[in-house]
Amino acid sequence: MSNFALNFVDPAFWYSILRVSTPLLFAVMAALVSSVAGSINIGIEGMMLMAAFWGNVIGAFAKNPWVGLLAGIASAVAMALLLAFSHLKLRVNLVIAGVALNLFASGFTVFMLFALTGEKGTSASLGSQPIPKLDIPLLRAIPFLGKVLNNHNALTYIALISIFVVDYLIRKTPLGMRMRAVGENPDAATSVGVSVLRIRYLSLLLSGLFAGLAGVFLSMGYVSWFARDMTNGRGFIALAAQALGGKSAILGALGALLFGIAEATGFTLQSLRIPSEITNMIPFILTLIVLVIYARTRVRSHSRIQEI
Amino acid sequence: MKRSLAFLEISRMVITILIALLIGYIFLLFSTKDVNEALKWFLYGPLSNQRRFVEFLNNSIPIMLTGLALSLVFQAEVFNIGAEGCLFFGGFGAMLVALKFPQIPWVHLIVTLSAAALFGAAWAFVPAFLKVRWKASELVSSLMMNYIAYLLVLFMVNNYFRDKAAGALVSYRFPQTAWLATLTRYRLNSGFFIAVSAVILIGFLLYFTKYGYQIRVVGANKKFGFYSGINVGLTVFWVQLLAGMLAGLAGGIELAAMYRRFVWQSLPGYGFDGIIVAILARNNPFLVIPSALFIAYLRVGANIMSRMTGLAPEVVIVIQSVMILLITAEALLDRFKKKLIEREAMKNE
Numbered sequence: 005m006s007n008f009a010l011n012f013v014d015p016a017f018w019y020s021i022l023r024v025s026t027p028l029l030f031a032v033m034a035a036l037v038s039s040v041a042g043s044i045n046i047g048i049e050g051m052m053l054m055a056a057f058w059g060n061v062i063g064a065f066a067k068n069p070w071v072g073l074l075a076g077i078a079s080a081v082a083m084a085l086l087l088a089f090s091h092l093k094l095r096v097n098l099v100i101a102g103v104a105l106n107l108f109a110s111g112f113t114v115f116m117l118f119a120l121t122g123e124k125g126t127s128a129s130l131g132s133q134p135i136p137k138l139d140i141p142l143l144r145a146i147p148f149l150g151k152v153l154n155n156h157n158a159l160t161y162i163a164l165i166s167i168f169v170v171d172y173l174i175r176k177t178p179l180g181m182r183m184r185a186v187g188e189n190p191d192a193a194t195s196v197g198v199s200v201l202r203i204r205y206l207s208l209l210l211s212g213l214f215a216g217l218a219g220v221f222l223s224m225g226y227v228s229w230f231a232r233d234m235t236n237g238r239g240f241i242a243l244a245a246q247a248l249g250g251k252s253a254i255l256g257a258l259g260a261l262l263f264g265i266a267e268a269t270g271f272t273l274q275s276l277r278i279p280s281e282i283t284n285m286i287p288f289i290l291t292l293i294v295l296v297i298y299a300r301t302r303v304r305s306h307s308r309i310q311e312i
Numbered sequence: 313m314k315r316s317l318a319f320l321e322i323s324r325m326v327i328t329i330l331i332a333l334l335i336g337y338i339f340l341l342f343s344t345k346d347v348n349e350a351l352k353w354f355l356y357g358p359l360s361n362q363r364r365f366v367e368f369l370n371n372s373i374p375i376m377l378t379g380l381a382l383s384l385v386f387q388a389e390v391f392n393i394g395a396e397g398c399l400f401f402g403g404f405g406a407m408l409v410a411l412k413f414p415q416i417p418w419v420h421l422i423v424t425l426s427a428a429a430l431f432g433a434a435w436a437f438v439p440a441f442l443k444v445r446w447k448a449s450e451l452v453s454s455l456m457m458n459y460i461a462y463l464l465v466l467f468m469v470n471n472y473f474r475d476k477a478a479g480a481l482v483s484y485r486f487p488q489t490a491w492l493a494t495l496t497r498y499r500l501n502s503g504f505f506i507a508v509s510a511v512i513l514i515g516f517l518l519y520f521t522k523y524g525y526q527i528r529v530v531g532a533n534k535k536f537g538f539y540s541g542i543n544v545g546l547t548v549f550w551v552q553l554l555a556g557m558l559a560g561l562a563g564g565i566e567l568a569a570m571y572r573r574f575v576w577q578s579l580p581g582y583g584f585d586g587i588i589v590a591i592l593a594r595n596n597p598f599l600v601i602p603s604a605l606f607i608a609y610l611r612v613g614a615n616i617m618s619r620m621t622g623l624a625p626e627v628v629i630v631i632q633s634v635m636i637l638l639i640t641a642e643a644l645l646d647r648f649k650k651k652l653i654e655r656e657a658m659k660n661e
Contacts, residue, residue, distance in 0.1 A: 046451070090637050090641060093643065094637070094641035094642070094643045094644060095641065095642040095643040096637055096640045096641050096642070097640055099391050099451065100591065100636060100640050101637060101640070103393065103587060103636070104633045104634075104636035104637045104640075105633070107584065107588075107629055107632060107633040107636070108629070108630055108633035108634070110629060111626045111627070111628070111629025111630045111632075111633065112626075112629075112630050114624060114626040114629075115339065115343075115624045115626040115627050115629075115630060118623075118624035118626070119342070119343040119624065124624065237455070237456075237459055240452060240455050240456070243452055244452050244456075247449075247452075279467055279471070281463040281464070281466050281467035281470075282463070282467060284463050285459075285460055285463045285464065288456045288459045288460050288463075289456075289460065291452065291456045292438075292442070292453055292456050292457075292460075295442070295448045295449065295452055295453055295456075296442055296446055296448050298448075299442070299446040299447050299448035299449070300446050
């Protein structure tokens with residue numbers, strides 16, 4: 005057990021937390037930009053899966069990771085467009101549309117994987133083009149933090165930067181203001197000339213963009229192949245982490261890091277011969293606990309009638 | 313008026329299914345040269361011989377029960393999609409009792425299936441309780457419970473009940489007293505009759521009892537339900553437990569009749585198929601039977617196509633998701649509906 009405690013002063017442990025948190029950070033931003041404008045994006049999971057698939061496959065065919073990155077993001081945004089269209093134009097219930105989208109992504113990726121490679125498990129046979137890691141001399145020079153922060157995948161840095169970009173977008177820009185207005189009171193927003201429809205479309209597409217980055221990281225950074233259903237609930241964990249942070253990007257990101265710590269701790273416990281099934285449960289149980297804590301604080305602030 | 317609206321609903325359904333199949337066709341077009349051969353097996357496969365027909369009926373059983381469970385919770389406007397976890401945990405409960413309970417004929421089987429239902433309900437208790445007590449989103453919590461059920465059961469089965477003599481990762485074989493009978497040479501699962509009677513029972517509950525009326529009122533308008541003196545929280549709570557029971561029973565039946573061991577190493581997906589069954593049935597329990605049969609037909613058709621032509625059967629998942637989107641699209645054919653209502657209104661004047 006002393007080994008386990010030692011982990012927390014080991015920079016490699018903190019490095020791995022940043023690594024496993026990267027897809028969650030992106031996914032939390034995806035959840036945030038859509039929920040700020042009042043739509044819960046259940047489809048993040050499917051968008052991530054789609055981006056992970058196309059990013060890896062197109063990257064392998066083009067022999068260029070950046071082409072893969074763009075293709076992955078484009079596929080996720082296309083999924084977001086489909087979600088936005090079916091919800092806003094065809095008036096499908098947003099939750100059902102999200103569930104359908106996730107189902108679609110899971111079937112579609114396996115079908116295409118089989119059609120392209122003849123395998124149903126992973127795309128390892130295609131050969132892969134991972135997105136490179138960045139060695140930043142300035143960071144390397146810092147004693148402890150250097151080992152934690154340096155030599156990450158390029159997308160990890162983009163994830164960290166995007167926290168602040170989203171924070172700024174939501175709090176300070178006119179677009180962010182409109183998004184919040186639409187989320188809080190669509191009628192009031194309409195009365196001052198904001199197009200609710202356009203803002204909701206935009207926020208869902210933006211959500212697709214971040215979900216795409218999350219998915220691409222999974223198949224081109226976290227590992228270098230696509231595996232069926234590799235998102236493994238991260239899209240939903242992100243929804244819970246975002247709920248924890250409310251409308252703040254910074255708090256949401258801290259929520260994502262909390263789940264990252266749970267996941268990384270799981271890996272460490274595994275090395276102590278605690279079975280992987282039990283350690284893998286940690287993020288899911290944590291999600292449940294967080295959900296309850298969040299819901300409790302919310303119920304207290306509501307009146308009795310709203311409680312039903 | 314009512315009749316022409318029903319006609320509109322049906323034509324919408326038909327159009328939806330045709331569009332979904334067309335999209336599936338396009339997918340096949342891209343992945344094989346002999347599309348007609350693939351399509352033939354896909355659409356006609358389950359009817360091509362008796363064995364395949366029984367396979368099709370057997371496939372409809374678990375999704376009929378999960379579809380029933382989900383139609384019940386969707387009626388109350390609760391988005392609990394934890395049927396998958398309840399089914400998995402229910403299967404585990406069935407295995408526990410099948411392996412540990414004394415082998416008394418009939419009693420053993422009944423206790424096994426009841427345990428499946430009970431374990432399913434126990435698993436549904438968590439999201440239901442969190443929802444009623446703290447208003448925690450049942451969507452997220454039921455999903456998390458799916459993953460937890462999967463990992464927990466896998467841990468238990470692989471560490472404590474694993475049959476080392478068997479070639480694969482499976483539990484010990486159930487004793488014969490816990491077997492649910494299979495009929496005919498092609499092993500028709502007698503659980504089919506249990507599933508159909510469950511549908512009729514729940515349909516009766518929903519449309520002919522006070523409790524069923526409460527569920528529907530709560531689903532239609534929570535506030536109205538509250539002000540007319542219905543305990544909304546309690547209704548929503550029990551609906552989820554009942555649904556968990558049905559899903560757990562599905563797991564128990566599947567194991568006790570088809571495998572006679574605990575065989576699942578991944579989530580079998582019946583809970584998620586139940587979502588599409590419920591949506592296709594428009595959350596009407598009675599329509600769950602044809603809807604489950606239809607989805608099972610597509611699934612078995614896709615599997616037969618895959619066996620005969622080597623294509624991936626996952627194309628059926630794509631078709632199903634397109635169907636979900638189009639069937640729930642309220643705006644589809646809306647203009648016709650409005651016109652129809654206007655015309656009828658004019659006639660009555």
